[in-house]
Amino acid sequence: MADRISLTVDGQSYDVPDGCSVAAGVMQSTGLTFRQSVGGEARGPLCGMGVCFECRVTIDGEAHQRSCLLSCRDGMQVETGQQTASFAYASGSERRNVECDVLVVGAGPGGVSAAVSAAEQGRRVVLLDENAHIGGQIWRYDASAPTANPVDAWRTRLVDANVTITARAAIVAQPATNELLADVASGPVAIRYTKLILACGARERFLPFPGWTLPGVFGAGGLQALVKSGYDIANKKIVVAGTGPLLLAVGAYLCKRGADVTVLEQTPREKLLRFAASLAWRQPSKLWEAFWLQWHIGLFSYHPGCWVVRAEGAHQVHAVMVSDGQSTWSLACDALACGYGLVPNLELARLLGCAIDAGYVRVDATQQTSVPGVYAVGELTGIGGVDKALVEGQIAGWTAAGRHDLAADLTLARDTAENFVAALDETFSLRDELRLLPDKDTIVCRCEDVAYGPLQSHRDGREAKLQTRCGMGPCQGRICGPAVEFLFGWHNDSVRPPILPTTFAKLI
Numbered sequence: 416m417a418d419r420i421s422l423t424v425d426g427q428s429y430d431v432p433d434g435c436s437v438a439a440g441v442m443q444s445t446g447l448t449f450r451q452s453v454g455g456e457a458r459g460p461l462c463g464m465g466v467c468f469e470c471r472v473t474i475d476g477e478a479h480q481r482s483c484l485l486s487c488r489d490g491m492q493v494e495t496g497q498q499t500a501s502f503a504y505a506s507g508s509e510r511r512n513v514e515c516d517v518l519v520v521g522a523g524p525g526g527v528s529a530a531v532s533a534a535e536q537g538r539r540v541v542l543l544d545e546n547a548h549i550g551g552q553i554w555r556y557d558a559s560a561p562t563a564n565p566v567d568a569w570r571t572r573l574v575d576a577n578v579t580i581t582a583r584a585a586i587v588a589q590p591a592t593n594e595l596l597a598d599v600a601s602g603p604v605a606i607r608y609t610k611l612i613l614a615c616g617a618r619e620r621f622l623p624f625p626g627w628t629l630p631g632v633f634g635a636g637g638l639q640a641l642v643k644s645g646y647d648i649a650n651k652k653i654v655v656a657g658t659g660p661l662l663l664a665v666g667a668y669l670c671k672r673g674a675d676v677t678v679l680e681q682t683p684r685e686k687l688l689r690f691a692a693s694l695a696w697r698q699p700s701k702l703w704e705a706f707w708l709q710w711h712i713g714l715f716s717y718h719p720g721c722w723v724v725r726a727e728g729a730h731q732v733h734a735v736m737v738s739d740g741q742s743t744w745s746l747a748c749d750a751l752a753c754g755y756g757l758v759p760n761l762e763l764a765r766l767l768g769c770a771i772d773a774g775y776v777r778v779d780a781t782q783q784t785s786v787p788g789v790y791a792v793g794e795l796t797g798i799g800g801v802d803k804a805l806v807e808g809q810i811a812g813w814t815a816a817g818r819h820d821l822a823a824d825l826t827l828a829r830d831t832a833e834n835f836v837a838a839l840d841e842t843f844s845l846r847d848e849l850r851l852l853p854d855k856d857t858i859v860c861r862c863e864d865v866a867y868g869p870l871q872s873h874r875d876g877r878e879a880k881l882q883t884r885c886g887m888g889p890c891q892g893r894i895c896g897p898a899v900e901f902l903f904g905w906h907n908d909s910v911r912p913p914i915l916p917t918t919f920a921k922l923i
C-alpha cells in the first residue's frame with residue numbers, strides 16, 4: 416500500500432494508505448475510540464468483521480456505517496461518535512430483481528466451492544457476500560501485504576464458470592418463498608432462486624470480563640482482520656487470549672506483521688497434548704501446521720492453562736491481569752486480542768425455518784437442511800475449518816446442480832473433516848472459571864450497556880430482554896447472545912427480519 420490518500424476525520428485531514436478500511440484509517444489517524452456507548456463509555460472496534468457495530472461512524476453524511484467493512488476513498492469525510500454527527504440516512508432506491516438457479520450466500524471457502532461446483536455443471540449461480548472482497552475469514556484480502564491468496568485460483572474458476580459475484584451485499588430478509596432481499600450499496604435487490612446454499616460462516620464468541628469494553632480490546636480474529644485491512648501493529652505489545660486454534664493462527668500472523676505477541680490459551684496443557692497425539696495419527700498435516708505456527712510465535716510466548724481476568728486502562732487498554740487458577744499477574748500491552756472460539760451465524764438459517772441441532776444447522780448427507788432445496792455448508796454445520804467447508808461446499812453445489820453421483824464420492828472426505836469438529840469441541844471446551852469473570856458492573860450487552868448484575872435476577876433470556884433491553888441493540892444479540900448462553904444457559908432461538916440493520920426505505 417505505497418500510495419496515500421486523504422481522509423478527513425472529525426474535521427481534521429489525515430494521509431492514510433490507499434486500500435485500507437475506514438476503521439483502519441480512523442485508528443491510524445485519531446486513535447481507537449470511535450463512539451460513545453449509551454452510558455457514555457468510550458468504545459472502539461471489536462470484531463473487525465461487521466458483527467459488533469462498535470466501529471460505526473458517519474461517512475459522507477450517511478450515519479451508522481460499519482467502518483470495518485468499507486474501504487477509504489480519497490476525500491472521504493468521516494465523523495466519529497465523539498463529534499455531534501449530523502444523522503442523515505441514505506434514501507432508498509428502486510428495488511431490482513434478479514433470478515438464478517442457485518443462490519449462494521457467503522463467499523468464504525464453503526461458498527466459493529459451492530458456487531464453482533454448481534456453475535461448472537451449467538447452472539446460473541449468484542454468489543454474494545457482505546464483505547468488499549470474496550474469501551471469507553481465512554482467505555480475507557490482506558491490504559497490508561497483498562500476496563498470493565488461495566482465493567485467487569477460486570476467483571478464476573468463478574469467472575470462467577460465469578458466476579455472478581456481488582460483493583458488499585448483505586441478505587437482510589425473505590420477502591417471499593424462494594426469494595431473498597439483499598442490501599447492496601447501489602440499492603435493494605430481490606433475488607429469486609430455485610436452490611439456495613447457505614455458507615454464512617461463523618463469528619467469534621466473546622465472554623465479558625471487567626475492562627473488555629475498553630478501546631484496544633479486540634477479538635482475536637477481529638484484530639487480525641483489522642490488521643489485514645491496514646491497521647499497523649508493528650512494534651506493539653499484543654496479548655492474544657481465549658481459546659482455539661485461531662489463537663495460534665492470529666498470534667503467528669501478528670508476529671509476522673512485527674508485533675511482540677504473547678498467547679494465553681485457557682485449555683490446560685494436558686488436554687492440548689492429548690489433542691496433538693490424536694492429530695499425529697489422524698491428521699498429521701494439521702499437527703505440523705500447529706507446530707509451525709507455534710514456532711513462529713516463539714515456544715516461550717505460548718501459555719496454556721491461562722486466561723485474562725481483567726483489562727486495565729483509563730481510555731484504552733494498557734495492561735491485563737492474567738490467571739492460571741493458582742495465581743494472578745499483570746502483563747503490560749498495547750492491545751488485547753481475545754476470542755473464545757467460534758459460533759455459527761445462524762440468523763438466516765433460522766429465518767428460513769431450518770432445523771438447528773445442538774447449535775448447528777441440521778443437514779443430511781447431501782448438505783440439505785430440513786427445508787427442501789436449502790443447503791448449508793461450512794461453519795454453519797459445525798466449526799471444523801477450511802477443509803470441511805471446501806468439501807461440504809462441493810457436495811452442496813453438485814447436489815444443487817443435480818449431480819448426486821459426484822457428491823456421493825466425497826462422503827469419506829466429509830466424514831474425516833467432521834471427525835475434527837468433535838475433537839475441537841472436546842479439546843477447547845470452556846472452563847467453568849470463565850463464568851466467574853464478570854462482576855455486577857461488567858457490561859454484557861455492549862449495544863445497550865446492560866451489566867451482569869441486573870441480568871442475574873431474570874429467569875430466562877426473554878424476560879431479561881424485555882426488562883433490560885439486553886440483545887436489542889444494532890448487533891441484535893450477535894455479541895451478547897453467546898455470552899448469556901454460556902453465563903446463564905439462555906438460548907435465543909428467535910430471529911426477526913431484517914436480520915441485519917437496514918433502512919426502512921430499502922425494505923419497502
Ligand SMILES: Cc1cc2nc3c(=O)[nH]c(=O)nc-3n(C[C@H](O)[C@H](O)[C@H](O)COP(=O)(O)OP(=O)(O)OC[C@H]3O[C@@H](n4cnc5c(N)ncnc54)[C@H](O)[C@@H]3O)c2cc1C
Nearest residue numbers: 521523524525545551552585586615616636793794800801
Ligand atoms: C474472525 C475469524 C478469523 C478467522 N481466521 C482464520 C485463520 O486465520 N486461519 C484459519 O485457518 N481459520 C480462520 N478462521 C476460521 C475460518 O473462517 C473457517 O475455517 C473457514 O473459513 C470457514 O469457511 P466458511 O465458508 O464456512 O465461512 P467464512 O469463511 O466465515 O465465510 C462466510 C461468509 O459469509 C458472509 N455472510 C454471512 N452472513 C451473510 C449475510 N447475511 N449476507 C451476506 N454475506 C454473509 C460473511 O461476510 C463471510 O464472508 C477464522 C474465523 C473467524 C470468524
Ligand code: FES
Nearest residue numbers: 463465467468483
Ligand atoms: S468492528 Fe466493525 S462491526 Fe465490529
